[in-house]
Amino acid sequence: xxxxxxxxxxxxxxxxxxxxxxxxxxxxxxxxxxxxxxxxxxxxxxxxxxxxxxxxxxxxxxxxxxxxxxxxxxxxxxxxxxxxxxxxxxxxxxxxxxxxxxxxxxxxxxxxxxxxxxxxxxxxxxxxxxxxxxxxxxxxxxxxxxxxxxxxxxxxxxxxxxxxxxxxxxxxxxxxxxxxxxxxxxxxxxxxxxxxxxxxxxxxxxxxxxxxxxxxxxxxxxxxxxxxxxxxxxxxxxxxxxxxxxxxxxxxxxxxxxxxxxxxxxxxxxxxxxxxxxxxxxxxxxxxxxxxxxxxxxxxxxxxxxxxxxxxxxxxxxxxxxxxxxxxxxxxxxxxxxxxxxxxxxxxxxxxxxxxxxxxxxxxx
Amino acid sequence: xxxxxxxxxxxxxxxxxxxxxxxxxxxxxxxxxxxxxxx
Numbered sequence: 001x002x003x004x005x006x007x008x009x010x011x012x013x014x015x016x017x018x019x020x021x022x023x024x025x026x027x028x029x030x031x032x033x034x035x036x037x038x039x040x041x042x043x044x045x046x047x048x049x050x051x052x053x054x055x056x057x058x059x060x061x062x063x064x065x066x067x068x069x070x071x072x073x074x075x076x077x078x079x080x081x082x083x084x085x086x087x088x089x090x091x092x093x094x095x096x097x098x099x100x101x102x103x104x105x106x107x108x109x110x111x112x113x114x115x116x117x118x119x120x121x122x123x124x125x126x127x128x129x130x131x132x133x134x135x136x137x138x139x140x141x142x143x144x145x146x147x148x149x150x151x152x153x154x155x156x157x158x159x160x161x162x163x164x165x166x167x168x169x170x171x172x173x174x175x176x177x178x179x180x181x182x183x184x185x186x187x188x189x190x191x192x193x194x195x196x197x198x199x200x201x202x203x204x205x206x207x208x209x210x211x212x213x214x215x216x217x218x219x220x221x222x223x224x225x226x227x228x229x230x231x232x233x234x235x236x237x238x239x240x241x242x243x244x245x246x247x248x249x250x251x252x253x254x255x256x257x258x259x260x261x262x263x264x265x266x267x268x269x270x271x272x273x274x275x276x277x278x279x280x281x282x283x284x285x286x287x288x289x290x291x292x293x294x295x296x297x298x299x300x301x302x303x304x305x306x307x308x309x310x311x312x313x314x315x316x317x318x319x320x321x322x323x324x325x326x327x328x329x330x331x332x333x334x335x336x337x338x339x340x341x342x343x344x345x346x347x348x349x350x351x352x353x354x355x356x357x358x359x360x361x362x363x364x365x
Numbered sequence: 366x367x368x369x370x371x372x373x374x375x376x377x378x379x380x381x382x383x384x385x386x387x388x389x390x391x392x393x394x395x396x397x398x399x400x401x402x403x404x
Contacts, residue, residue: 199368206369332369339378352379355371364368 008245010047011059012040014071016251016264018063020095020132024157024184027063027264034068039253040075047247048084056088061259066098073106076114090114093153097137104142111146118143120152120176122167126160144175151179158188161197165204168218181220186307190318199325199364206333213337223297223330226350229357238299242281257281260303277312285313293358298323328362331355
């Protein structure tokens with residue numbers, strides 16, 4: 001999750017209950033608890049009265065937040081009638097299966113003030129396998145018609161690695177943008193065959209984009225290579241966990257540093273052991289911070305680290321290997337696309353510099 | 366050939382392109398972040 005200095009995020013777990021049982025869900029501690037209206041508006045007020053110029057994205061999260069549709073309406077109606085200095089927007093992260101005509105009418109009438117981010121893993125077969133046979137319950141045209149620019153959230157699981165390229169292309173050819181193509185944390189089995197399969201898929205995907213240069217690159221092979229050659233090279237762009245730009249509020253009003261460490265994902269005993277560390281996150285403690293030239297653009301996830309190595313600052317070798325495949329694929333596709341252009345931008349030139357400097361270090365067979 | 370190795374022909378084109386004069390200002394990281402947004 002990349003949050004820049006102009007954007008902050010407030011995530012409200014309206015409920016941890018869900019009507020689906022997705023194969024890779026990391027929220028193992030679901031309950032039927034719901035956030036109270038008073039808790040929600042307390043945190044919204046806290047966020048919107050801060051003397052801060054940055055835009056605030058208010059994520060309504062779950063479980064499945066549409067299970068609390070009346071609460072969503074109440075929260076939004078209350079927020080919208082107030083006068084706030086700070087600019088904001090509501091975003092609902094949803095599985096899309098509970099939208100009835102009443103909800104659709106309300107969301108459509110407020111579509112400029114509240115967006116829906118749909119979780120969609122691919123075509124019917126893939127989505128059904130991952131997400132509890134729910135494909136046919138989703139009105140895909142509704143999402144496209146109302147929020148055509150809103151990217152969807154895609155998860156890649158063990159069972160659909162070999163259709164990764166197909167599913168990304170399928171989603172994009174339907175007209176959707178993709179926000180993230182993340183491998184399910186704790187669900188994927190990393191072995192040599194896995195990495196071969198992923199490499200094959202990313203090569204297929206890259207070749208598709210090379211022959212369809214007007215398509216937007218999916219994030220999985222659109223790493224910002226140019227940043228590695230920029231004069232003002234950032235130290236790190238991934239994950240704002242531990243900063244004041246990301247606040248996650250559980251149903252009971254307590255806070256967590258990110259959704260992976262929320263009450264629904266990690267039990268209290270585990271959290272208790274980690275709380276001191278989580279209260280003073282410093283990305284410079286990540287062990288490869290000083291040694292890896294790709295660190296600035298690596299999407300290291302503290303939650304993923306913890307799941308793999310029991311240490312939020314220790315990146316697993318598998319994650320590292322996967323990132324290197326993505327880097328190599330990004331260099332291949334971006335370099336090929338730049339070579340097709342008649343006119344290149346300065347950003348393209350920085351990308352070329354990165355490719356020339358680092359490609360040989362990333363030998364992927 | 367490695368899976369993601371760019372061909373010599375492509376690299377020749379990229380080498381020619383990278384020699385162009387830099388007319389634009391260096392891209393500020395903040396500007397890039399604004400473009401990407403967080404969604």
